[in-house]
Amino acid sequence: MPRRTKPDAIALIKEDHRKVEKLFASFEKARDEDRKKALARQICTELTIHAMVEEEIFYPACQGSIEDEDVLDEAYVEHDGAKVLISEIMSNINARFFEAKVTVLSEMIKHHVKEEEKRSEGLLAQAKAAGLDLDELAARLTARKDELTRQFAHGHLPPAHTRSYTGHNLIQDKPLSAPAG
Numbered sequence: 001m002p003r004r005t006k007p008d009a010i011a012l013i014k015e016d017h018r019k020v021e022k023l024f025a026s027f028e029k030a031r032d033e034d035r036k037k038a039l040a041r042q043i044c045t046e047l048t049i050h051a052m053v054e055e056e057i058f059y060p061a062c063q064g065s066i067e068d069e070d071v072l073d074e075a076y077v078e079h080d081g082a083k084v085l086i087s088e089i090m091s092n093i094n095a096r097f098f099e100a101k102v103t104v105l106s107e108m109i110k111h112h113v114k115e116e117e118k119r120s121e122g123l124l125a126q127a128k129a130a131g132l133d134l135d136e137l138a139a140r141l142t143a144r145k146d147e148l149t150r151q152f153a154h155g156h157l158p159p160a161h162t163r164s165y166t167g168h169n170l171i172q173d174k175p176l177s178a179p180a181g
């Protein structure tokens, strides 16, 4: 049987998913505060790059080709939700709620990954069924990922672009204390 030398686009996306799952598991186990912060920064950087290459290359290739585009819309909304938490984590790494934000981000990503990898109706399965050129997409994903990895190596992430969120009108506030008496 001929051995594939290069992973296709679907294999690459799945590799990224497995990598970030491992990082979240390490975060959960970590006890040292500095280690937790370093892991959180690494998670946020990996996810930012992953979301960017999907949104720039993979999702546009799926648009107009896959059978059920609702999953694509949901993927954009899930990404935008994750971007808000990523931005929160990166700018408030020493604040209260830091750990809770990473934990909730991990739950959101778990859900998103499960949806993308679902048998037959998931985005990856649909991309395969649509006959997209997965080798050509893999080459583009890899090139862009390498470029972004170099760009973000210093740990500074630029503000993310939302693709579906447009209605932010929020007031920053704090948890309330129980009423006296």
Ligand SMILES: [Fe+2]
Residues within 6 Å of the ligand: 051, 054, 075, 079, 112, 116
């Ligand atoms: Fe995604």
